[in-house]
Amino acid sequence: xxxxxxxxxxxxxxxxxxxxxxxxxxxxxxxxxxxxxxxxxxxxxxxxxxxxxxxxxxxxxxxxxxxxxxxxxxxxxxxxxxxxxxxxxxxxxxxxxxxxxxxxxxxxxxxxxxxxxxxxxxxxxxxxxxxxxxxxxxxxxxxxxxxxxxxxxxxxxxxxxxxxxxxxxxxxxxxxxxxxxxxxxxxxxxxxxxxxxxxxxxxxxxxxxxxxxxxxxxxxxxxxxxxxxxxxxxxxxxxxxxxxxxxxxxxxxxxxxxxxxxxxxxxxxxxxxxxxxxxxxxxxxxxxxxxxxxxxxxxxxxxxxxxxxxxxxxxxxxxxxxxxxxxxxxxxxxxxxxxxxxxxxxxxxxxxxxxxxxxxxxxxxxxxxxxxxxxxxxxxxxxxxxxxxxxxxxxxxxxxxxxxxxxxxxxxxxxxxxxxxxxxxxxxxxxxxxxxxxxxxxxxxxxxxxxxxxxxxxxxxxxxxxxxxxxxxxxxxxxxxxxxxxxxxxxxxxxxxxxxxxxxxxxxxxxxxxxxxxxxxxxxxxxxxxxxxxxxxxxxxxxxxxxxxxxxxxxxxxxxxxxxxxxxxxxxxxxxxxxxxxxxx
Amino acid sequence: xxxxxxxxxxxxxxxxxxxxxxxxxxxxxxxxxxxxxxxxxxxxxxxxxxxxxxxxxxxxxxxxxxxxxxxxxxxxxxxxxxxxxxxxxxxxxxxxxxxxxxxxxxxxxxxxxxxxxxxxxxxxx
Numbered sequence: 001x002x003x004x005x006x007x008x009x010x011x012x013x014x015x016x017x018x019x020x021x022x023x024x025x026x027x028x029x030x031x032x033x034x035x036x037x038x039x040x041x042x043x044x045x046x047x048x049x050x051x052x053x054x055x056x057x058x059x060x061x062x063x064x065x066x067x068x069x070x071x072x073x074x075x076x077x078x079x080x081x082x083x084x085x086x087x088x089x090x091x092x093x094x095x096x097x098x099x100x101x102x103x104x105x106x107x108x109x110x111x112x113x114x115x116x117x118x119x120x121x122x123x124x125x126x127x128x129x130x131x132x133x134x135x136x137x138x139x140x141x142x143x144x145x146x147x148x149x150x151x152x153x154x155x156x157x158x159x160x161x162x163x164x165x166x167x168x169x170x171x172x173x174x175x176x177x178x179x180x181x182x183x184x185x186x187x188x189x190x191x192x193x194x195x196x197x198x199x200x201x202x203x204x205x206x207x208x209x210x211x212x213x214x215x216x217x218x219x220x221x222x223x224x225x226x227x228x229x230x231x232x233x234x235x236x237x238x239x240x241x242x243x244x245x246x247x248x249x250x251x252x253x254x255x256x257x258x259x260x261x262x263x264x265x266x267x268x269x270x271x272x273x274x275x276x277x278x279x280x281x282x283x284x285x286x287x288x289x290x291x292x293x294x295x296x297x298x299x300x301x302x303x304x305x306x307x308x309x310x311x312x313x314x315x316x317x318x319x320x321x322x323x324x325x326x327x328x329x330x331x332x333x334x335x336x337x338x339x340x341x342x343x344x345x346x347x348x349x350x351x352x353x354x355x356x357x358x359x360x361x362x363x364x365x366x367x368x369x370x371x372x373x374x375x376x377x378x379x380x381x382x383x384x385x386x387x388x389x390x391x392x393x394x395x396x397x398x399x400x401x402x403x404x405x406x407x408x409x410x411x412x413x414x415x416x417x418x419x420x421x422x423x424x425x426x427x428x429x430x431x432x433x434x435x436x437x438x439x440x441x442x443x444x445x446x447x448x449x450x451x452x453x454x455x456x457x458x459x460x461x462x463x464x465x466x467x468x469x470x471x472x473x474x475x476x477x478x479x480x481x482x483x484x485x486x487x488x489x490x491x492x493x494x495x496x497x498x499x500x501x502x503x504x505x506x507x508x509x510x511x512x513x514x515x516x517x518x519x520x521x522x523x524x525x526x527x528x529x530x531x532x533x534x535x536x537x538x539x540x541x542x543x544x545x546x547x548x549x550x551x552x553x554x555x556x557x558x559x560x561x562x563x564x565x566x567x568x569x570x571x572x573x574x575x576x577x578x579x580x581x582x583x584x585x
Numbered sequence: 586x587x588x589x590x591x592x593x594x595x596x597x598x599x600x601x602x603x604x605x606x607x608x609x610x611x612x613x614x615x616x617x618x619x620x621x622x623x624x625x626x627x628x629x630x631x632x633x634x635x636x637x638x639x640x641x642x643x644x645x646x647x648x649x650x651x652x653x654x655x656x657x658x659x660x661x662x663x664x665x666x667x668x669x670x671x672x673x674x675x676x677x678x679x680x681x682x683x684x685x686x687x688x689x690x691x692x693x694x695x696x697x698x699x700x701x702x703x704x705x706x707x708x709x710x
Contacts, residue, residue, distance in 0.1 A: 097652060097655075097656035100649065102650060154643055155647075179654070179657040180660045180662075183661065227661070228661025231662065476680070549676075562682060
C-alpha cells in the first residue's frame, strides 16, 4: 500500500500536489547539476530551510499569543473545588438551613520557628481564650509541629494571623453544623466526621447530599414552622405528663410529604457523639407500640369498604366478649346495642372486635396488609422498623387487633396507613423529600374506595364533635380524630395504669378528597395523670389536647381556611347517620 | 525610486552591518522589552486577581457562617422561648384571626348572646 492510498480520497489531490513538490525539491540538486547551475541548488535548499524555520516560528508565535491572550484559566474554578467528605446543605421546604458544612481553622505551631516562646504564648492566649495553656506550653517545649487548637472562625483566624507570629500557621477543617440544635434533630439526623450520614435524613439521603456538595442544597419535605410548633407542643406535653417518651408527626396526606416529625426526648446533633443514646432514638420510625384504639380506624375502614357493615349496622356491646382465654370489655359499661358510628365515637372494644370477627381473618389479613400494617413502613429513613405481628390470625388475634392490641408497629406505619384512609383511598409511602411545585405525588395503589374514605373522615369529625376526641377540637378547622389508650404489656400481662396514649387527627375533614389535608399523630409513652386531667392519663386527656394545640398553631401556616361552624361554638349537634356516608362529589 | 530605496535597505551597510540587520535587531529588542513589560504588568494584575479571589473565598466562607448564625437565631423554638420569656407572647388564638370576608359573620356573632359552655367531653380510651 502506497502512502497515497492510505489517505482519505478527499485529500488525494492535495497529497499528490505535496508529494510532487517534495519530489521536485529533492531532485533540485540533480537538475541544477545537470543544467550547470550549482548555486541555484544551494539557494533553493537555503530557501527551503528558511521556510521551515519560518513556519516553525510562526506556529510558536501563534501558540504563544494564544496562550497569553486565552490562557483558559477559569477564575471561578476555585469555587467549584469540593473537598473530600463535603456534603450539600440540607434545607427545609422553604429553604431554611437545617444542616451545612462550615469551614473552621485549626492552629498549628512549629516550635523550631519560634524565637520568643513566652511572647508567642502570651499573644496566642490573648486572642484565643479557648486554648488549653498546658497544651500550648507542651507544644512550645517540643521539637515538632503540632496541633494547638481548632474550630476557629474566619474572624478568629484573622486575629491570630494579624499577630504575624513565626511558627504559627493554619489548616482548614470542615465540620457539619446543625444550627437549629434540637429542633428537628431526629428527622435531620447527623453525619460522622468522615462525611458519611449516620442517622435521619443525613443517612437516608447520604448519596444525594455527597453528590450535590458544592452544587446546591437538598430540600426536605419538612416545614420548619410546623416542626417548631409540633416539637414544642410534644415536648410540653411530655414534660407536663412526665411521659417516658413521645412521638409527633404531621403529614400532608395528599402528597405523602412529612411536614414535621418529632421524638421526645430529643438531642442536639451537634453533640451526637456525647448525647444520651436513648434520646437519639427516633421513636416515630424505630419504636413499635401497641397502638390501642386509634387502630379502630383501620378496622372500621375495612368493615365499611368490604361491605360487611355500614355506619348504621348494629353491633352487640351488651355483654363482654369471651374469646378463647380472654374476655373483651368496654371502658364504659353501657351494655347496649350500638350502631357502628357509636362503636367509633364510644370507642367500643367489644363492637370493634365483633366487626373484626364479622370481617374474618382472611379479609383482615388482606386489608391490613394493603394498609402496610404488617410490614416496615416504606420510607427513606433506614430507622423504619418492622412491626411485631402474630403469624397466625386466630379469632383471638383478629378480635384483639380490631381494637389495636396483639400488634405492635411504628407510628410511621400508622401514619402511612391512615394517610391512605384519609386521602381518598390511595396508599403511598410517606416521604421526607420535598415535592416541587407541580410535581405529582407518587402514584400509590388504591386500598379503599373513595366513598369509604369520605365516611371515615366524617366519622372522625363526629368523634371530635360528639365523641372521645373533643379536646382536640379547634374552632374553625374541622378537626377529626381518634383517641387511643393502649395498656402496656409488661412481663407478659397488660398493666392498666401504664398506657401508650395517642390521638390521630385529621384536618380539615371537609372539602374534596384530593385536596390538601393534614394528618397529625401525637403519642405519649406512659403519661401520668395530673390534677387537671382528673386522674385520667388516656389519649383523650393527654394526647388529644396536644394535637389540638398543634393544629391550632399550624393550620394558619398551612393555609387552611378557618370556617366557624355551629358545632364549634354551640352545644353538640344531633347526629344524623345519613350525613356520615356519601359519595365523593 | 521607491524600489531602489527599499533595495538599498538590504544592501547598504553601516559600520559593516547591513541596515536590514540593524532594523531587525532593533525590532527584536523592542519586542523583547515590550513582552517583558507587558508580562510584568500582567503578573501584577494576576496577583491582584488572585488576591481578590482569595478575599471572595474568605467572604463566601464568612457568608456561610453568617447564614448558619441566622438559621440558629431564627430557630422557631428559640424565638418562641425568647418571646414568651421577655415579651409574654404566646401563639395566636385562631378565634382572634379573621379574613375580611368573614367580618360580617364575626359581627353577627358579637351581637348574639354567648353560647352556653359545652359539657366536658366524655373521655374514654
